Amino acid sequence: xxxxxAHHHHRSRRAQATLEFALICPLFLLLVFGSLEFGRAYxxxxxxxxxxxxxxxxxxxxxxxxxxxxxxxxxxxSQAGFDTSDCSTTVAVYDPAGSPRTGGLAEAQQxxxxxxxxxxxxxxxxxxxIPGFSGIVPLHAVCTFxxx
Numbered sequence: 608x609x610x611x612x613a614h615h616h617h618r619s620r621r622a623q624a625t626l627e628f629a630l631i632c633p634l635f636l637l638l639v640f641g642s643l644e645f646g647r648a649y650x651x652x653x654x655x656x657x658x659x660x661x662x663x664x665x666x667x668x669x670x671x672x673x674x675x676x677x678x679x680x681x682x683x684x685s686q687a688g689f690d691t692s693d694c695s696t697t698v699a700v701y702d703p704a705g706s707p708r709t710g711g712l713a714e715a716q717q718x719x720x721x722x723x724x725x726x727x728x729x730x731x732x733x734x735x736x737i738p739g740f741s742g743i744v745p746l747h748a749v750c751t752f753x754x755x
Contacts, residue, residue, distance in 0.1 A: 647729075662698070667753065718753060731743070
């Protein structure tokens with residue numbers, strides 16, 4: 608009789624371990640995949656910030672135009688593996704008081720701020736697993752330099 612009780616006790620412990628694993632495994636996988644997705648998004652954001660910085664640097668030169676800024680941004684993004692058609696670049700020029708210059712870089716004067724914004728829709732690989740989540744996270748990076 609004691610052998611049957613010990614065998615039954617051992618089986619119930621295995622069942623308990625299986626049940627605990629079944630309950631914890633989805634949470635663990637969610638944590639692992641969430642960490643991976645966050646890392647991917649942060650890497651993309653860092654690359655976008657570098658591209659915005661290159662664009663703002665190109666926009667600080669006295670003879671630069673918006674096309675020069677967009678070209679510098681697109682070059683950096685394509686080097687980083689982005690499809691540049693999925694990204695949008697915005698260039699804005701502000702005077703020292705903070706008012707926007709309507710003529711853009713053509714009217715920029717020394718001391719004005721050149722602000723470059725890069726936007727990208729980040730596609731989350733595991734986005735369809737989470738109910739109610741489209742799988743797209745909009746990312747944007749902004750860099751501002753002073754015009755020379």
